[in-house]
Amino acid sequence: MAASIAAAVVGGFTEVETNVWELPPTGAMRVPGRIYASRALVEALDEKVREQVAHVASLPGIVGASYAMPDAHWGYGFPIGGVAAFDPEQGGIISAGGVGFDISCGVRTYRTGLKAVDLGEKLETLAHDLYRTVPAGIGSQGAIRLDDAELDQMLLGGARWAVERGWGEASDLPRVEERGCMAGANPGAVSRRARDRQHSEVGTLGSGNHYLELQAVDKVFDAAAAAAFGVESGDLLATIHCGSRGLGHQIGTEFMQSLAAAAPRYGIALPDRELACAPIRSPEGERYLGAMRAAINCAFANREVIGSLVRKVFARHFPSARVTLLYDVSHNTCKAEEHVVAGVSRKLFVHRKGATRAFGPGHPDLPDEYKATGQPVLIGGTMGTYSFILAGTRESESRAFSSSCHGAGRKMSRTQAKKLWQGKALIRELGAGGIVIKAHSAAGAAEEAPGAYKDVEEVAAVAEAVGLSKRVARVRPIACVKG
Amino acid sequence: MHEYFEHAADVGVRGFGESPADAFAGAATGLFLLIDADLDSVRPEVQESFELEAPDLEALLVAYLNELISLFDGRRILFSRFHVRIDEERQRGIFRLRCEAAGEPFDPARHHGVVEPKGATYTAARVARSDGRWLAQCVVDV
Numbered sequence: 001m002a003a004s005i006a007a008a009v010v011g012g013f014t015e016v017e018t019n020v021w022e023l024p025p026t027g028a029m030r031v032p033g034r035i036y037a038s039r040a041l042v043e044a045l046d047e048k049v050r051e052q053v054a055h056v057a058s059l060p061g062i063v064g065a066s067y068a069m070p071d072a073h074w075g076y077g078f079p080i081g082g083v084a085a086f087d088p089e090q091g092g093i094i095s096a097g098g099v100g101f102d103i104s105c106g107v108r109t110y111r112t113g114l115k116a117v118d119l120g121e122k123l124e125t126l127a128h129d130l131y132r133t134v135p136a137g138i139g140s141q142g143a144i145r146l147d148d149a150e151l152d153q154m155l156l157g158g159a160r161w162a163v164e165r166g167w168g169e170a171s172d173l174p175r176v177e178e179r180g181c182m183a184g185a186n187p188g189a190v191s192r193r194a195r196d197r198q199h200s201e202v203g204t205l206g207s208g209n210h211y212l213e214l215q216a217v218d219k220v221f222d223a224a225a226a227a228a229f230g231v232e233s234g235d236l237l238a239t240i241h242c243g244s245r246g247l248g249h250q251i252g253t254e255f256m257q258s259l260a261a262a263a264p265r266y267g268i269a270l271p272d273r274e275l276a277c278a279p280i281r282s283p284e285g286e287r288y289l290g291a292m293r294a295a296i297n298c299a300f301a302n303r304e305v306i307g308s309l310v311r312k313v314f315a316r317h318f319p320s321a322r323v324t325l326l327y328d329v330s331h332n333t334c335k336a337e338e339h340v341v342a343g344v345s346r347k348l349f350v351h352r353k354g355a356t357r358a359f360g361p362g363h364p365d366l367p368d369e370y371k372a373t374g375q376p377v378l379i380g381g382t383m384g385t386y387s388f389i390l391a392g393t394r395e396s397e398s399r400a401f402s403s404s405c406h407g408a409g410r411k412m413s414r415t416q417a418k419k420l421w422q423g424k425a426l427i428r429e430l431g432a433g434g435i436v437i438k439a440h441s442a443a444g445a446a447e448e449a450p451g452a453y454k455d456v457e458e459v460a461a462v463a464e465a466v467g468l469s470k471r472v473a474r475v476r477p478i479a480c481v482k483g
Numbered sequence: 484m485h486e487y488f489e490h491a492a493d494v495g496v497r498g499f500g501e502s503p504a505d506a507f508a509g510a511a512t513g514l515f516l517l518i519d520a521d522l523d524s525v526r527p528e529v530q531e532s533f534e535l536e537a538p539d540l541e542a543l544l545v546a547y548l549n550e551l552i553s554l555f556d557g558r559r560i561l562f563s564r565f566h567v568r569i570d571e572e573r574q575r576g577i578f579r580l581r582c583e584a585a586g587e588p589f590d591p592a593r594h595h596g597v598v599e600p601k602g603a604t605y606t607a608a609r610v611a612r613s614d615g616r617w618l619a620q621c622v623v624d625v
Contacts, residue, residue, distance in 0.1 A: 074491045075492075102601060138518050138594075139559060139594070196558070249552075249556075252601070252602055414490075441598070443520075444597045
């Protein structure tokens with residue numbers, strides 16, 4: 001039998017080790033492209049992802065490689081599931097396309113102190129109350145109205161602002177990235193339009209793939225880490241997926257425009273205008289950084305306020321339940337972080353677009369209770385499939401600047417999904433399978449059909465196999481509120 | 484006239500018409516049908532007019548749809564009618580758009596759509612003559 005010496009090549013990517021695929025630098029690429037994925041995931045990859053990985057690799061000041069996570073799909077400028085770090089000392093850039101429209105969109109999971117089996121008949125009532133209490137769907141408004149001065153406080157304070165105003169609990173803060181308050185926010189860089197869009201949207205879930213879910217811990221992979229995260233099999237969890245709402249979308253829209261216009265002034269040729277970027281050390285780059293950080297605080301505040309509504313609902317039905325935060329991650333961000341590259345510690349600006357930060361054990365930013373396990377990495381599935389709780393690893397630092405995947409990732413367009421599934425029938429079908437769906441839009445639910453997404457189990461397994469993060473627990477949905 | 488086209492995660496919106504302006508109006512209708520499936524019954528009670536300029540028609544289309552998204556989200560107006568005029572100012576090398584949009588205050592109890600648009604993007608952005616008519620399209624992040 002002749003041993004094959006040729007490495008597998010799929011769609012331009014060469015498999016350099018199991019589940020690690022490289023795109024060698026050609027043309028304008030300054031570094032290689034690298035995707036962490038199984039062969040099946042690479043084969044299913046949109047051609048556009050390879051193109052976008054290559055484009056990102058061509059941007060000034062990029063360090064290491066242009067990375068794509070196992071759930072990568074076609075995005076705007078950067079692929080969704082894209083990770084790229086830039087060094088300001090080497091002309092590194094910051095890109096609005098590298099963060100995306102929904103700045104600091106993320107996942108927050110609460111422990112409830114209850115077992116899923118304890119819900120029994122109350123599941124329907126609880127789900128309905130969550131649906132009634134947490135504003136969701138197109139154009140929904142929250143109970144909070146912010147004038148400009150208060151909005152500035154929110155943009156500076158993030159989740160801490162919400163806690164100070166009584167819409168959250170101080171004990172949550174250490175378990176939110178940046179301890180709930182992103183430093184360096186510049187409300188002065190947030191336009192009138194962005195402010196107007198947020199006036200009544202604090203504490204709203206939005207629509208599309210955003211959700212509020214009740215989940216049962218279905219399987220534990222790592223008992224020690226699960227114990228540190230305070231979860232065990234059968235536990236009832238509540239998970240929120242949403243972002244910075246209208247304010248973040250407007251900031252994304254405006255800076256996509258202005259940074260695309262700025263790039264040529266700094267001699268940066270953009271192969272795609274949605275890579276919209278400027279040097280980190282430029283007035284335009286700094287302005288975007290300040291506005292984006294304000295939007296991160298907006299997302300923190302938003303999820304904290306929604307969390308306080310979830311607590312209210314639990315208090316009505318289970319007065320003795322103690323709802324505590326497991327963790328809150330963001331997956332559309334650019335963060336200044338210290339990373340060791342070839343033995344030297346450097347301050348890099350790490351873009352994670354549809355990718356989750358995944359600090360390993362011992363990282364100084366982790367709260368004490370997670371120091372030994374690594375950061376909780378919360379991976380959202382779909383309303384009909386599992387979600388995962390993973391933990392950051394030490395290995396992830398050298399793999400992709402301590403990053404991991406963020407969700408299942410779509411494999412089918414919304415149009416196609418609507419052709420295949422009918423909203424009401426889908427909701428009935430999921431109901432028969434034990435998942436209560438409360439949707440503001442039945443057609444919207446059809447677009448979010450579980451079958452329209454990639455297999456989240458494979459995504460999580462690959463993330464573990466290549467050392468991006470390790471699986472701690474698998475959870476299954478039992479009720480889902482959709483916008 | 485409008486239709487939707489495929490995109491992996493979001494929605495492609497395409498308008499058609501006799502002129503670029505008509506195609507822009509069609510794309511706007513497609514955009515607002517995402518927010519309310521029954522746009523025909525929306526009354527033209529509230530009017531907004533605005534002007535935009537851009538170096539090319541694609542940039543103008545993206546700016547136009549973003550202006551409408553921002554007006555919807557910021558002022559909570561559901562637009563259903565769009566009068567668009569586009570002029571090319573050759574000397575300045577720009578295209579100028581004037582739009583009068585009419586609709587009614589958005590009411591989540593009465594208006595039911597599919598998904599909330601976050602922003603119009605340059606992905607698949609195209610304004611061109613095709614088969615004897617104009618089309619104006621781009622992908623909208625939802």
